[in-house]
Amino acid sequence: xxxxxxxxxxxxxxxxxxxxxxxxxxxxxxxxxxxxxxxxxxxxxxxxxxxxxxxxxxxxxxxxxxxxxxxxxxxxxxxxxxxxxxxxxxxxxxxxxxxxxxxxxxxxxxxxxxxxxxxxxxxxxxxxxxxxxxxxxxxxxxxxxxxxxxxxxxxxxxxxxxxxxxxxxxxxxxxxxxxxxxxxxxxxxxxxxxxxxxxxxxxxxxxxxxxxxxxxxxxxxxxxxxxxxxxxxxxxxxxxxxxxxxxxxxxxxxxxxxxxxxxxxxxxxxxxxxxxxxxxxxxxxxxxxxxxxxxxxxxxxxxxxxxxxxxxxxxxxxxxxxxxxxxxxxxxxxxxxxxxxxxxxxxxxxxxxxxxxxxxxxxxxxxxxxxxxxxxxxxxxxxxxxxxxxxxxxxxxxxxxxxxxxxxxxxxxxxxxxxxxxxxxxxxxxxxxxxxxxxxxxxxxxxxxxxxxxxxxxxxxxxxxxxxxxxxxxxxxxxxxxxxxxxxxxxxxxxxxxxxxxxxxxxxxxxxxxxxxxxxxxxxxxxxxxxxxxxxxxxxxxxxxxxxxxxxxxxxxxxxxxxxxxxxxxxxx
Amino acid sequence: xxxxxxxxxxxxxxxxxxxxxxxxxxxxxxxxxxxxxxxxxxxxxxxxxxxxxxxxxxxxxxxxxxxxxxxxxxxxxxxxxxxxxxxxxxxxxxxxxxxxxxxxxxxxxxxxxxxxxxxxxxxxxxxxxxxxxxxxxxxxxxxxxxxxxxxxxxxxxxxxxxxxxxxxxxxxxxxxxxxxxxxxxxxxxxxxxxxxxxxxxxxxxxxxxxxxxxxxxxxxxxxxxxxxxxxxxxxxxxxxxxxxxxxxxxxxxxxxxxxxxxxxxxxxxxxxxxxxxxxxxxxxxxxxxxxxxxxxxxxxxxxxxxxxxxxxxxxxxxxxxxxxxxxxxxxxxxxxx
Numbered sequence: 001x002x003x004x005x006x007x008x009x010x011x012x013x014x015x016x017x018x019x020x021x022x023x024x025x026x027x028x029x030x031x032x033x034x035x036x037x038x039x040x041x042x043x044x045x046x047x048x049x050x051x052x053x054x055x056x057x058x059x060x061x062x063x064x065x066x067x068x069x070x071x072x073x074x075x076x077x078x079x080x081x082x083x084x085x086x087x088x089x090x091x092x093x094x095x096x097x098x099x100x101x102x103x104x105x106x107x108x109x110x111x112x113x114x115x116x117x118x119x120x121x122x123x124x125x126x127x128x129x130x131x132x133x134x135x136x137x138x139x140x141x142x143x144x145x146x147x148x149x150x151x152x153x154x155x156x157x158x159x160x161x162x163x164x165x166x167x168x169x170x171x172x173x174x175x176x177x178x179x180x181x182x183x184x185x186x187x188x189x190x191x192x193x194x195x196x197x198x199x200x201x202x203x204x205x206x207x208x209x210x211x212x213x214x215x216x217x218x219x220x221x222x223x224x225x226x227x228x229x230x231x232x233x234x235x236x237x238x239x240x241x242x243x244x245x246x247x248x249x250x251x252x253x254x255x256x257x258x259x260x261x262x263x264x265x266x267x268x269x270x271x272x273x274x275x276x277x278x279x280x281x282x283x284x285x286x287x288x289x290x291x292x293x294x295x296x297x298x299x300x301x302x303x304x305x306x307x308x309x310x311x312x313x314x315x316x317x318x319x320x321x322x323x324x325x326x327x328x329x330x331x332x333x334x335x336x337x338x339x340x341x342x343x344x345x346x347x348x349x350x351x352x353x354x355x356x357x358x359x360x361x362x363x364x365x366x367x368x369x370x371x372x373x374x375x376x377x378x379x380x381x382x383x384x385x386x387x388x389x390x391x392x393x394x395x396x397x398x399x400x401x402x403x404x405x406x407x408x409x410x411x412x413x414x415x416x417x418x419x420x421x422x423x424x425x426x427x428x429x430x431x432x433x434x435x436x437x438x439x440x441x442x443x444x445x446x447x448x449x450x451x452x453x454x455x456x457x458x459x460x461x462x463x464x465x466x467x468x469x470x471x472x473x474x475x476x477x478x479x480x481x482x483x484x485x486x487x488x489x490x491x492x493x494x495x496x497x498x499x500x501x502x503x504x505x506x507x508x509x510x511x512x513x514x515x516x517x518x519x520x521x522x523x524x525x526x527x528x529x530x531x532x533x534x535x536x537x538x539x540x541x542x543x544x545x546x547x548x549x550x551x552x553x554x555x556x557x558x559x560x561x562x563x564x565x566x567x568x569x570x571x572x573x
Numbered sequence: 574x575x576x577x578x579x580x581x582x583x584x585x586x587x588x589x590x591x592x593x594x595x596x597x598x599x600x601x602x603x604x605x606x607x608x609x610x611x612x613x614x615x616x617x618x619x620x621x622x623x624x625x626x627x628x629x630x631x632x633x634x635x636x637x638x639x640x641x642x643x644x645x646x647x648x649x650x651x652x653x654x655x656x657x658x659x660x661x662x663x664x665x666x667x668x669x670x671x672x673x674x675x676x677x678x679x680x681x682x683x684x685x686x687x688x689x690x691x692x693x694x695x696x697x698x699x700x701x702x703x704x705x706x707x708x709x710x711x712x713x714x715x716x717x718x719x720x721x722x723x724x725x726x727x728x729x730x731x732x733x734x735x736x737x738x739x740x741x742x743x744x745x746x747x748x749x750x751x752x753x754x755x756x757x758x759x760x761x762x763x764x765x766x767x768x769x770x771x772x773x774x775x776x777x778x779x780x781x782x783x784x785x786x787x788x789x790x791x792x793x794x795x796x797x798x799x800x801x802x803x804x805x806x807x808x809x810x811x812x813x814x815x816x817x818x819x820x821x822x823x824x825x826x827x828x829x830x831x832x833x834x835x836x837x838x839x840x841x842x843x844x845x846x847x848x849x850x851x852x853x854x855x856x857x858x859x860x861x862x863x864x865x866x867x868x869x870x871x872x873x874x875x876x877x878x879x880x881x882x883x884x885x886x887x888x889x890x891x892x893x894x895x896x897x898x899x900x901x902x903x904x905x906x907x908x909x910x
């Protein structure tokens with residue numbers, strides 16, 4: 001593996017310092033950075049470092065995740081307007097942060113509408129008016145920075161790693177952006193970076209635009225007039241590593257050949273550097289590879305899917321009860337936060353006070369309304385149902401039956417499509433349960449994940465129920481209603497710690513089932529065994545679930561039952 | 574205002590660019606749905622297109638920038654004006670952000686004036702701002718259903734009717750709706766899909782050369798937007814000339830009975846729901862012919878537009894993964910060889 005030699009120390013703290021430098025040098029073209037850590041010394045050190053390089057010359061505006069759209073974009077200042085009787089505008093936080101940075105706290109909690117506004121402001125024509133320092137405090141898969149923002153940030157780093165060395169030194173040269181614009185970027189390096197991005201499975205050309213800019217800035221920071229390999233390696237590490245969606249495949253022979261042909265056709269013999277473009281790309285790739293966090297790629301699929309599935313849910317959960325559904329009457333509130341003003345109710349509240357208020361403000365005409373008088377409409381929205389399929393793929397559930405069950409599930413899926421419900425799939429076999437599919441509306445993926453389901457091994461029912469419980473919790477937290485559909489014979493034979501012990505496994509699964517029942521998750525057990533009324537029935541009783549033995553249940557009957565159960569789950573508040 | 578990224582400088586994405594141009598040639602085609610990955614230049618293309626189009630004349634002081642030439646499409650206030658003043662303005666492109674409220678979209682009671690002077694006035698929303706221009710919805714598939722319904726209703730009728738908070742207002746809202754999104758994140762209901770005129774799949778380019786070109790052009794643009802726009806001005810001017818001439822000619826393009834029959838046969842074979850698909854297909858083929866400076870629609874034009882016009886209208890089993898384009902290609906081969 002070739003390591004660049006004249007770059008800054010290539011560890012996490014070096015990265016953090018470098019990111020601070022780059023953002024301070026060019027706040028308008030890099031989008032910003034996602035800080036993947038909670039509040040703590042790492043974040044403080046990072047921010048101190050950033051402030052050092054900006055020398056406190058540019059604004060750094062802190063934005064909590066519950067900020068209102070008004071505050072973000074600016075608009076009518078209602079309190080001041082009412083007090084003075086004429087419109088008073090307030091300046092939005094995004095405008096205040098011009099050429100500086102917005103520090104977004106708990107960015108993973110930011111609702112999709114606010115994220116969209118910020119993203120829109122960042123798309124502003126040829127430059128972003130500010131850079132975004134988004135603190136992504138998400139711990140597990142169920143939360144993440146909104147994808148529309150993550151996409152627009154060049155960097156992502158965990159400042160807690162290598163915090164001891166996170167120290168700012170010296171200051172930035174003046175007019176660094178102008179210098180960076182003048183830096184030349186050789187075609188060879190352009191190509192190597194593009195190849196690297198493609199090999200890492202990066203889907204958005206934005207990444208490459210960021211990478212180009214980083215190479216130029218890095219070269220300018222090191223007082224060079226032309227980008228060299230070290231710059232490219234740095235850019236690839238900072239911009240590409242966290243975006244990678246696939247492990248680069250070792251170059252196949254055919255690729256090598258086409259690479260050679262390319263080089264032959266190019267008249268680059270005058271170039272003293274004997275590197276072919278492909279070899280350079282390999283070295284850049286190696287640099288990135290060294291930077292890929294351990295276990296990242298194993299998690300990639302799941303988390304990427306989770307992120308995608310979720311980006312659609314934020315709006316729904318956040319907006320519930322504000323703009324649609326059955327009217328619920330009015331209550332005190334701010335009409336600018338997306339709720340609808342109930343004019344009549346507002347005037348009714350203000351009316352008794354008019355004589356009193358007139359005395360204190362004799363010069364004003366019209367109705368005197370105070371901020372406290374505002375009444376907004378409330379609505380009750382029916383919540384979205386998420387069907388969690390818990391599929392027994394163990395050896396005890398005969399594969400034949402599993403195929404039947406899959407048929408039933410497909411019918412249910414078609415029904416979900418009509419009702420715009422979401423689905424998730426959990427499979428369990430041998431020693432553990434696994435979330436095959438995070439809640440999604442993409443039924444094609446649900447179907448695919450079922451079709452590809454392998455079978456065989458023990459029946460870790462306890463693990464399955466516990467995974468279901470945690471997924472159901474996630475669904476509830478985002479404002480949905482979970483419904484668990486178990487497809488199993490209920491013959492648990494693997495205990496929680498993964499050892500085969502039938503008696504203990506059954507006991508454990510029963511207590512797990514009771515926990516799921518206690519959490520209020522509605523469930524349904526479809527018995528896959530040849531002789532029904534056995535273990536699955538016991539499970540159904542523990543879960544207080546609807547019990548459907550498969551031999552008596554045609555696919556259609558099952559689908560009807562699930563449909564009815566989902567309907568009632570959706571209506572339940 | 575700084576210069577926009579030039580339309581001609583967008584690397585790759587030829588299908589999307591062409592579809593966008595066609596919606597400009599004949600706005601009756603009815604909007605475009607661009608489904609695909611993030612960062613593929615969808616919003617850049619829409620904004621660039623608006624900059625490419627020639628400026629329009631509008632009645633001064635009108636919040637809906639009514640067309641002085643056509644009294645039929647004017648709002649009530651403008652219709653009552655005698656000899657209104659006109660101004661020249663660029664074609665509006667309005668962004669509809671996710672999570673926009675109904676108030677913001679259709680317009681609402683003007684709180685500012687209501688609070689300050691107790692006046693009941695209408696504050697025009699995004700639909701008013703987009704009149705005669707483009708309404709761009711990024712992530713249309715994540716937009717709340719009731720907002721999407723509303724958009725499509727207005728887009729189809731060309732008029733925004735507001736009946737709320739004691740306001741009773743109707744104003745023209747004719748715009749070309751451009752939606753984009755990533756189908757992996759959620760699907761649009763079929764009845765909504767059908768309302769979009771054309772649809773294109775925007776794929777991330779997979780070759781190194783295009784990637785390099787995209788990033789290179791973007792950097793050059795960011796360094797000096799004005800100079801970069803000037804550099805591409807001749808290309809943009811040429812495109813504009815073609816567009817303007819196509820707009821004039823599109824009505825006179827000949828659609829022979831044979832072509833009409835073939836379009837009908839294709840739609841029947843594909844079992845598209847309703848007649849909208851067939852109408853769009855013919856309009857799109859006509860616009861394409863006009864754009865390429867020809868006088869008569871050929872079978873080849875029909876074949877080229879079959880994908881974008883019908884792809885999203887095929888009756889689809891939600892669990893069937895066969896690509897719509899594959900089915901269209903198959904039907905085309907079966908019918909026309």
